Amino acid sequence: MHQALLIDEIIQIVLDLCLDFGDGSTLSRASRVCRAWRDPALNRLWHRLIDVTPLLQLIPGLIRVNGVYLQAFESPAHPDLRALRSYSSRVKHIKTRQSVQLHPSVSSLLSSVGNGLFTRLTTAQLSLTNCHSFCPMLGPSDKLERLDLDLGFKNSILPSTNNAASELLGDLPNLTSLSLRGSASEQVLRAVSAVSNLRTLSLRISTSLDSETILAISAFPFLTGLELHAVHIRSTKLAEKWTARGGAPCFPSLKSLSIRARIALIGTILHHMQSDQLQSLYIDIEPVVQSDDSWTALFNIMKDKTPFLHDFTIDHHVDTDPIGLEDSNANDSNNAPVVPNNATAIDFEDMLRFDLVRPLFKLHDLKRLVFDTTPPIVIRDEDFTQIATHWPKLAHLELGTVPTVDPRWVPQTSLKGLVTLSQKSTTLISLVIPIDMITSVDVVIPKQSHPANALRKITITSLTPPDATLMAKSLDTLFPCLQVIDGTSEHEMEWSDIQAMFQGLRAIQLAVRG
Structure with missing residues (x-):
């Protein structure tokens, strides 16, 4: 063997190539080449484990x-468990959903x-319904972080999975990231409540x-x-408990919050949150009709509590069938929409409107708004x-998509809105923007775009x-950096024509400049 192949840096490069482009057998053979290659090759071979069966086969x-x-x-x-110890100590990541059932005597043996x-294990992703008896092999672990x-x-609630989870959580002193899904017992919740270093x-x-x-x-x-995910949690009781605690810490370091809940609970959490460094907020609101007051209350809280917000997403969908929307038969009682007992007959104007978002104009650091x-947010040209004035750093904007070809859903925006954004x-x-194509035909498109416009991707429904001709020419003129164009799936042929025409216009421009 050439002496260069014994240099540590070169060994690492060779074995990384074996890991990236070969299979397990390649690294296995590499580990038998010489003593200098053995440990580095085996470390890579066992670095990530998706099947624990090979380890179990090492138990005599x-x-x-x-x-x-x-x-x-x-x-x-x-x-003799020396082989098991040797190879298991090389594992840093475990991800398995395979069914592994150990007899209690085997679990006891391994836990001892x-x-x-x-x-050396740092991350583990397990489906405990399939491998709860495997958990004793993981602990105790002072390296497990995720x-x-x-x-x-x-x-x-499944006692076997929850018992395994609570026991595992009780002996991970350096755990910094935890994800739980499923049905949790009170014992697991108490264990989570004690992992304060997360x-x-x-x-x-x-x-x-x-x-x-x-x-x-x-x-x-x-x-x-x-x-x-806290759809069932009522805000009043939680607010009372936080108030009773006085000046006790309440999310003092929070920077990112993703929550599925009723709008009142989201507002309560933000109101009591002590951190002023929240940068990302994703709210998935329980699908019930919201009043103007509830939206305004939430946005007013955000105005004061999230001054440095960069990323804000509202995920809120109402069943369109029971929503009473204006149409040509609105005065015909026989054609009136049927509204369930637990729903409210509302029209399009009663849903989320852009004028309700005005309190968020104070959030000047917004870079992503979804x-x-x-129905889509009601926004006009x-x-x-x-938008341009109050959110000068905005790089990504989604205003929803037209959910149906139902003529009652008419966007309030036209190509005029795109002209404003381009300038x-x-x-x-x-x-991402819905557009009314009928009113767009009368919009005057400027002959030149703003030279600094940076838009690269647009989705129009x-x-x-x-x-096709009007849209291709308009997009070509308004957005000089545009690269990707998507449109309504129901109009696939028209948007294919637009994309082809757009590429043709760009090709002509390149030829002229060349």
């Missing part, structure tokens, strides 16, 4: 009977191994989440990222001047098919 006398791993009758009471088995557990969504936490545990857990995690001093709503919102890189 272990057999599988009816899907359960157990020790053979003639196997030693204290088998001194100093643990996975001494843990993702699927507890299973069942009508009732930096990021995701709790998608349906109705098993309680207000006491939210109260506990709000005091975590280092928590910067939080995801909650209104993923059904004249509103785009306000005044020059930092915009991507845009409409009720009626676009005029």
Whole structure:
């Protein structure tokens, strides 16, 4: 062997290539080339584990009977586990959803191994409904930093998975990121409430989440990222508890919040939050009709509590069938929409409107703004001047898509709005916007665009098919950096023509400049 192949830096490059372009057998053979290559090759081979079966096969006398791993009758009471220790200590990442069932005697044997088995493990992603008996092999672990557990969504809480989760959570001193989904027991919730060193936490545990857990995690001093599914949590009780605690910490370090809940609870959390560094906010609002007052209350809280917000998304969808929208038969009682008992007959103007968003004009650092709503937010051409004025750093804007070809859903924007954006919102890189093609034909398009306009991607939806020639020429003129154009799927042929014409115009420009 050439001496250069014994230089550590070169060994690393060779083995990385084996990892990227070969399979496990390549690294296995590399580990047998020489002593200098053995450990680096094996470390890469066992670095990431998606199947724990190879490890279990290293336990002397272990057999599988009816899907359960157990020790053979003639196997030693204290088998030699040196090989298991050697290889498990090389694993840094585990991700498995495979079914692994260990006999209690095997679990007990593995949990009794001194100093643990996975001494270098840093991340683990497990489906505990399939491998809860495997958990004793993971602990104790002072290196595990990120843990993702699927507890299973069942009508009732699964004791086996929840017991395994709570035991594992109790012995991870350096855990900084935790994700739980499924149905969690009170024991698991109490274990979560005690892991106060967490930096990021995701709790998608349906109705098993309680207000006491939210109260506990709000005091975590280092928590910067939080995801909650809390549709069932009522805001009044939580607000009372926070008020009763006086000056106790309440999300003092939060920078990112993703929450699915009723709008009142979202407002309550933001109101009591002590951090003024929130940069990302994603709200998935329970699909019920919201009044103007509830939207305004939320946005007024955000105005004061999220001054440095960069990224804001509203995800809110109302069933369009029961919504009473103006149409040509509005006065015909036989054609009036049928409204369920728990719904309210509203028209398009009663939904989220851009004028309700005005409190957010104070958030001058916004870079990404998404209104993923059904129906789309009501916005008019004249509103785009306000967007450019108050959000000068905006790079990504989504104003929703036309959800149906129902003629009652008519966008209030036209090509005139695109003209305003092209001239005044020059930092915009991507845009999703619904447009009324009928009123767009009368819009006068300027002969030249703003030289600093940076838009590269646009998605346009409409009720009626676009005029391919008009749209291609308009987009070519307004957005000199535009590269990607998407449109309504129902008008696929027209948008294919637009894309072809647009590329043709750009090719002509290149030829002229060349």
